[in-house]
Amino acid sequence: MNVVFRFIKRYPLSLLVVVAILYLSFFKPPKEKLIDVDNLDKLAHFCMYAGFCSVVWFEYFFSHSGISYKRVFIGAVVAPIIFSGLIEVVQGNFTSYRGMDVYDFLFNTLGVFFALFFAKYFIRPWVAAYKKKNNSKG
Numbered sequence: 001m002n003v004v005f006r007f008i009k010r011y012p013l014s015l016l017v018v019v020a021i022l023y024l025s026f027f028k029p030p031k032e033k034l035i036d037v038d039n040l041d042k043l044a045h046f047c048m049y050a051g052f053c054s055v056v057w058f059e060y061f062f063s064h065s066g067i068s069y070k071r072v073f074i075g076a077v078v079a080p081i082i083f084s085g086l087i088e089v090v091q092g093n094f095t096s097y098r099g100m101d102v103y104d105f106l107f108n109t110l111g112v113f114f115a116l117f118f119a120k121y122f123i124r125p126w127v128a129a130y131k132k133k134n135n136s137k138g
Contacts, residue, residue, distance in 0.1 A: 049111030057119035
């Protein structure tokens with residue numbers, strides 16, 4: 001039980017994003033399109049998973065002093081891709097108002113890999129600089 005509380009304490013924003021993704025993936029959308037732009041939903045899928053995984057990377061770097069690349073790769077790349085695929089399968093097989101879409105899965109996956117790049121070149125250096133600056137004040 002202690003492991004669960006520690007996980008919740010380290011990844012609160014990531015867990016909130018998971019809840020938001022689940023809600024957005026299974027709520028019944030309105031019949032009328034609010035914005036009539038072709039494939040706008042693909043951009044939304046990319047942004048959801050790029051944002052989600054960026055938050056995971058940020059919280060990982062912020063809450064750990066050392067980096068276990070295998071562990072964080074599984075948590076911030078492999079798990080979100082599997083999560084995304086499972087959502088598509090459930091949408092296609094267990095809802096009447098959503099369908100399984102391989103392109104949604106593709107754009108989710110592209111978002112995950114964008115976050116990997118973003119984490120390496122922006123999030124990790126920023127968190128390291130932040131930690132260094134705040135540790136030197138102490």
